[in-house]
Amino acid sequence: MSSYLVLPSPAKLNLFLHINGRREDGYHLLQSIFQFIDRCDELKFQLRSDSEIEVGPDIPGVAKTDNLIYRAARLLQQHSHCQLGADIELHKILPMGGGLGGGSSNAATALLGLNHLWQLNLSIETLAELGLQLGADVPVFVRGFAAWAEGVGEILKPMMDLEETWFVVVVPQCHVNTGEIFSHKELTRNTPIWKMSAALRGEGRNDCEAVVTKLYKEVDNSLNLLKKFGSARMTGTGACCYLECNSKAQAQSVRAQLPADIEAFIAKGVNHSPLHQALQKALNSQVKN
Numbered sequence: 001m002s003s004y005l006v007l008p009s010p011a012k013l014n015l016f017l018h019i020n021g022r023r024e025d026g027y028h029l030l031q032s033i034f035q036f037i038d039r040c041d042e043l044k045f046q047l048r049s050d051s052e053i054e055v056g057p058d059i060p061g062v063a064k065t066d067n068l069i070y071r072a073a074r075l076l077q078q079h080s081h082c083q084l085g086a087d088i089e090l091h092k093i094l095p096m097g098g099g100l101g102g103g104s105s106n107a108a109t110a111l112l113g114l115n116h117l118w119q120l121n122l123s124i125e126t127l128a129e130l131g132l133q134l135g136a137d138v139p140v141f142v143r144g145f146a147a148w149a150e151g152v153g154e155i156l157k158p159m160m161d162l163e164e165t166w167f168v169v170v171v172p173q174c175h176v177n178t179g180e181i182f183s184h185k186e187l188t189r190n191t192p193i194w195k196m197s198a199a200l201r202g203e204g205r206n207d208c209e210a211v212v213t214k215l216y217k218e219v220d221n222s223l224n225l226l227k228k229f230g231s232a233r234m235t236g237t238g239a240c241c242y243l244e245c246n247s248k249a250q251a252q253s254v255r256a257q258l259p260a261d262i263e264a265f266i267a268k269g270v271n272h273s274p275l276h277q278a279l280q281k282a283l284n285s286q287v288k289n
């Protein structure tokens with residue numbers, strides 16, 4: 001068993017996002033399809049025999065104890081009474097507050113990575129329950145399959161037949177605060193509930209778009225830029241916007257036609273999380289050695 005582990009922490013896109021209502025605790029009932037993309041942060045874990053958790057480098061504006069990686073590690077220690085610790089190095093490329101779920105994904109990678117490193121053998125079910133305590137988006141990253149989501153985003157049904165197409169993702173130069181959007185008085189919260197079987201790819205909308213584009217002109221501009229090439233959409237509560245393409249070549253061509261000062265990347269939609277594929281590899285090499 002190695003004391004060192006490197007794992008990816010992928011982003012997700014919401015292929016649509018409907019807000020159907022609000023619970024008594026203020027959380028919103030939603031329907032969405034989550035698909036992963038092959039754009040990932042990376043976490044390196046080094047086992048410690050004391051129970052310290054060190055996460056670095058610091059993320060500007062995020063206190064050490066607020067970092068979702070640190071919180072995930074502490075939650076796992078508390079739940080399992082594990083006496084081990086870890087040094088965790090984060091290589092971050094995903095924009096924060098971008099609707100790509102980077103922070104939630106980091107938390108999920110920490111839960112799964114440390115479960116492996118500390119040999120806790122907790123089930124995915126238990127890790128998803130712990131993840132939900134950290135954020136509504138964490139369970140989908142823990143479970144690792146593209147999914148139809150309901151509830152507050154935690155009721156997940158696998159959607160393994162989604163087409164794995166290419167996307168151009170534009171990163172507006174602003175951070176959108178999820179809480180701010182959900183508490184906005186103009187957010188529509190009454191989209192009728194869909195049956196999963198009735199949902200067709202490309203249909204639906206993102207109910208947060210109207211409020212976010214009103215508050216953040218950078219998001220409005222990004223959507224308008226992409227809409228010149230097809231039907232573009234925002235992911236999550238923003239800020240990132242994406243255009244679905246038929247091929248990598250089309251995605252590259254659209255990317256090349258965007259103004260030079262626009263931050264954007266292309267990525268492939270994937271139905272199996274790159275995190276779970278990497279963990280499986282780590283397990284296989286452990287069995288061999």
Ligand SMILES: C[C@@](CO)(OP(=O)(O)O)[C@H](O)COP(=O)(O)OP(=O)(O)OC[C@H]1O[C@@H](n2ccc(N)nc2=O)[C@H](O)[C@@H]1O
Binds near residue numbers: 014
């Ligand atoms: C709506 C989504 C869709 O993917 O937006 P993005 O965060 O990805 O943009 C997510 O489910 C967000 O999940 P996550 O970012 O983990 O949200 P949390 O930290 O749990 O919640 C941040 C705040 O958003 C509000 N919130 C979040 C989720 C939800 N279903 N209803 C809510 O009202 C709550 O006010 C909460 O305090």
Ligand SMILES: Nc1ncnc2c1ncn2[C@@H]1O[C@H](COP(=O)(O)OP(=O)(O)O)[C@@H](O)[C@H]1O
Binds near residue numbers: 067101
């Ligand atoms: N490891 C982390 N990576 C990113 N954001 C983090 C992390 N830990 C805490 N955060 C906080 O979570 C917020 C939401 O981050 P993120 O998941 O990237 O955005 P979104 O939910 O919009 O996709 C950030 O603005 C930051 O304050």
